[in-house]
Amino acid sequence: MKLPVSTEWVLHCATTLAQLDPGASASVAQLAQYYDLPAPYLAKQLKALVRAGVLTATTGPRGGFRLARPASDITLLHIVEAVDGASAPYECREIRQQGRGALSPEECQRTCILAVKMADAHEAWRRSLTEVTLAGILAELPPSAPARTRARLAGAT
């Protein structure tokens, strides 16, 4: 059970964008240089965040990406599911209905209790990530972080 490596990229990039001045944006090239990441693949991930409504893509000579909503309205779950999808890790293929021990369809009208418990665990994971917003992450950074982030980003091309 693994999340894509790019999960770390998008969590950090979204945190970086949350530290920009209101209305400001950062380009793929700036973000790629900031974290030394491959720009084309990072661009693909950022576009997934746009499709998920987490980021807005801006056009023009100073175009790039910025948060689509206030940092207090973006949770880690929004970001993680934007790049990994929202499907649960456990797949129930109804093996209880096959083989010598097969239960009848009538006996399987309720969801398998094992699938229920696995879904409960996934919901606990999702709930935990829903409780953390980008604003909450920023509140944990040193007070000097946003100014430093903006200065380092501005130096990139």
Add this chain to the structure above:
Amino acid sequence: MKLPVSTEWVLHCATTLAQLDPGASASVAQLAQYYDLPAPYLAKQLKALVRAGVLTATTGPRGGFRLARPASDITLLHIVEAVDGASAPYECREIRQQGRGALSPEECQRTCILAVKMADAHEAWRRSLTEVTLAGILAELPPSAPARTRARLAGAT
């Protein structure tokens, strides 16, 4: 983020073994027929459960597998981690320490707050699965289930 397909197999097989008479065991062939699963691959998964201390392999002409501990001492987490490992889905490669925005090692003495929150979510998932024992699963089955399970298993070769 996906669990192996065999996760469903081992959860069901462990639940089946929990319904046997005390001291009884079931062979790979019996379990494979019971759920119509490929015996060689199922055998590999059951051996992983033995290594994890969830099952005991018994030898002899009526050899097979049985629970290594009371059903009340075996959680869904024991079973799932036996086949998928215990590593967390989120991998932190410390990209905060690379590129133009790199933080110094001194600034990174505390674990990245994003990694902390992702680990919190994984712990919530684990905790949820720790709260469910095989005994708890059995308690949710119809009262007629264990006798039926034993009869269907006994018919297999």
